[in-house]
Amino acid sequence: MTQQPFSRPGAIDLSALKRTPPAGAGAGGAAGAPAGGGGAGGSTSAYSVAVDEANFQAVLEASMTAPVVLVFSSPSQSPESAQLALDVATVADEYDGRFLAASIDVDAVPQLASVVGQAMQIPQLPVPLMLVLLDGRPATQPIPGAAPIDDIRALFNQLAQQLTAQGITGRHQPNAFGAAGGEVAEGEEPEIDPRYAPAQDALAAGDIDAAVAEYQKLVDANPADHEAAAGLSMAKLLQRTQGVDLNAARAAAAADPDDVDAQTLVADLDMLGGHVEDAFARLVELVRRTSGKERDRAREHLVGLFGAVGNDDPRVLKGRQALASALF
Template sequence: MTQQPFVGRGAIDLSALKRPAPQQAPTGAGGDAKPGAPVSAYAVAVDEQNFQSVLQSSTTAPVVLVFHSPSQAPESSQMADDVADIVGQYDGRFLVGIVDVDAVPQIAQVIAQASQLPQLPVPLLMVFLDGRPAIQPIPGMVSRDELSTLFNELGQQLTAQGITGRHQPLAGAPAESDEDEEDGPDPRYAPAQDALAAGDIDGAVAEYQKLVDSNPADAEAAAGLAMAKVLQRTQGVDLDAARAAAAADPDDVDAQTMVADLDLLGGHVDDAFARLIELVRRTSDKDRDRTREHLLALFAAVGNEDPRVLKGRQALASALF
């Protein structure tokens, strides 16, 4: 699934809700689990009382709203469970608000009006940052594999943009096991992430390089280093000028790899891969080697388990042989 980068849009007008929303932090729902109910420490059932505070949490880190309806589309409740479960693996990079439109139709009406829709489609997935939709809403059923790909890409975009905030686990959320508690954010990555948050790209590259040098098998550090180097290469680059240069000379390795880097940062992962794979087909010797090595670095930045990387590797093998 190709995902668009974070973009600023209009804030949601909450005035249509009948009851004012208190300002306390959102809390998880207790009781027995049921389809569409919170299933992690970073998921909350949304109602009129906590809707505003859930959205306000997006000033810390992105908030994902999942709209489901047990009566209209029973399968949508399973999708809500999948989103909550997947997001729970990101240690607070996202918070999920689960909206049962049967129980709180007013919230669905507010979102439909803000989106200029006659009726809200169900299921629907939205991502908010700083109180505003951050990506185009995603209507309809999305498979678990596609959801995993989506959040992997969003997590990479957060890192690329230096957005490193995390939500705190919700009070009243399902208890975590001791093993889960030990799997919190690894402090080894904090210096690099702090450097990114401060806009110090060179510092982030240096910190990730230290981690890779000390443990070449550290896949997360390798991915972080690869993405930080993309940011480093593209600092101060004019997108229009870069595209013009690439269009003027399709076989210029420097020009083509620069646009591929910019495409990757813009969320156009498949386009970035396709550009360099075609360049591999057209070039030879040192130019081909440089292009291939650059493409492999972009594979590492996206993550070797990403389906687009697996597809890209197959295409690269075909281009080489």
């Protein structure tokens, strides 16, 4: 297994695939989140969870505290993928909460797997596949293939060292996803804004068009709803890039650097591939080179990408400064 560099800023933000964060989620884990149905790959590990539509939001929230190691498995297609999920759960336990092992069974929740794969620009998910999430987004490149448990331990060791060097010290609570039957732990109440449920449900079902429509309704009703606006921006990005051939898109952009459609499409693909700053830089330079309606289109597209990432993100603040410089 090739060891992966660990990047806290991460790549594509997956927060558009979740509902409003539950109130009270703190450093110990996702408070009020639905519990998972057992551990990764059937494990009873204290730091593992089997991911489904009900608890995917909670898993993303948990990655705001400490990394989540997500494994895509399919017992029917790849028996070794189930073993990988179990081994990842075993190793996660050895780190006492520094990692949470999460497993998506592609056979059991194909729609969720498809949506997450689309968000990561992996339309056909190979199994097994491992990914490290931090702050609700991938912090490494996807790691395909099975690996012996010693290699998994080596990867976790490398990531733990990088976490320490970057001052990331959060830990997951043990058994945070362990309550059976999907019930909320005693004394905790989920606080999920029902306004976002239709859009979230559409995303979970893989219906990106419906998600766009639902988010658009929310934005039309309340333009100040920043959560809905960010969700709409990300859903539209997923919509624009569905079925796109990455190599063909890049070739078209290289052939005509001033073609707004070609450049904005590659910027979208850069976003999905985790190259957020590259996407911003591409469009800033396009704004600098163009004028009139073409410049307006490039600028508006860039502002939409800012919204998808979040206005408080330092990359967005830097991008806005670069855009202002390009305009004036």
